[in-house]
Amino acid sequence: MTNWLSVQRGDAPLILTFPHVGxxxxxxxxxxxxxxxxxxxxxxxxxDLYAFAGEMGATMIRTAISRSVIDLNRDPSGASLYPGQATTELCPTTTFDGDPLYAGAHPDAAEIARRRANWFDPYHAALAAEIARLRARHPHIVLYDAHSIRSHVPRLFDGELPQFNIGTNGGASCDPALEAAVATLCAASGHSHVVNGRFRGGWTTRHHGRPDRGVHAIQMELAMRGYLTEPARPDPANWPAPIHPDPAILPTLRRVIAACIDFAKGRS
Known part of the structure; x- marks a missing residue:
């Protein structure tokens, strides 16, 4: 562990990553x-929402660095993961709503390279090391990239985002059976869900997901309404809202994480 990167090791065939909680x-x-x-x-x-997964033996990788400094789930080349759609950059210059982040000049190429060397590269090196460690023990593992976002962000998507947004890069980052197992549980929850909708998986799932090599990667983007009370318009007085003491979606997430472990063990 460093002062900005935390790796909590477990022995189950499952890694949870949290690139945007910092x-x-x-x-x-x-x-x-x-x-x-x-x-x-x-x-x-x-x-905090997924803390239970550590008790189930999952490896948990967190970063304290804000996504506004550098987004650890973007293509490091700067290429857009969602061509033709609004998104933010490797070193974002705007918020999700389009508000400018910088009062002066944006990060130039040298500054972006410095941030990548300081934070992006070490984060993904740590993730690769944990993948290798667990693959040495298990023929198959699941990499679960955990995210959330406000339910309404008009610049990024129309209307209200589904509660569960499952991304597998169009089925390329994991075995279809894993995608189906997670989607089935989300559908049974009574909450809305979509597979490979607006969020199809970022750099983590696309780069590290190698089902032919026993690494099955899936991204879960949660609408925040499932675990906190969202204000109509966030401001410094009401945001971030506290996590709900008993989130409505927690039972489903427990089932999803258990299914990921069962999938990996079943493939073993």
């Missing part, structure tokens, strides 16, 4: 025009 603006805090805006789009409390 709020640390590191050594570039002074460059942002608003600390609050630079932290607003974090995946608030998602690592």
């Amino acid at each position: 709020a640390d603006l590191a050594d570039v805090a002074g460059d942002f025009r608003s600390d609050w805006l630079a932290r607003r789009d974090a995946d608030w409390w998602v690592d």
Whole structure:
């Protein structure tokens, strides 16, 4: 563990990653025009929501670095993962709502390279090391990339986002049986869900998911209404809202995580 990267090791054939739960603006805090805006789009409390998975033997990888400093789930080349759709960059220059993050100049190529070397590369090296460690013990493992987002972000998607957004890069990042198992549980929950909709999986699932090599990667993007009370419009006085003491979606998430472990063991 470093002061910004935490790896909680388990022995089950499952890794949970949390690339966007951090709020640390590191050594570039002074460059942002608003600390609050630079932290607003974090995946608030998602690592707390999934804390139970550690008790089930999952490996948990978290970062404290804010996605506004560098987004650990973007293509490091800078290429868009969603061509033709609104999104944010490797080193974002706007919030999800399109608000500018910088009062002055945006990060230039040298600064982006520095941030990548400091945070992006070590994060993915740590993830690759855990994949290798668990693959040495298990013929198949599941990599579960955990995310959340506000239910309404008009710049990114129309209307209300489904509660459970499952991404497998169009089925390329995991075995179809895993995708089907997770989708079936989400459908049975009574909450809305979609597979490979607006969020089809970011760099983590697309880069590390190699089902032909026993690494089955899936992204879960949760609408935040399932575990906290979302205000109509977030502001510094009401955001982030606290996590609900008994989230409505927690029983389904427990079943989903158990199914991921069962899938990997069944393939073993």
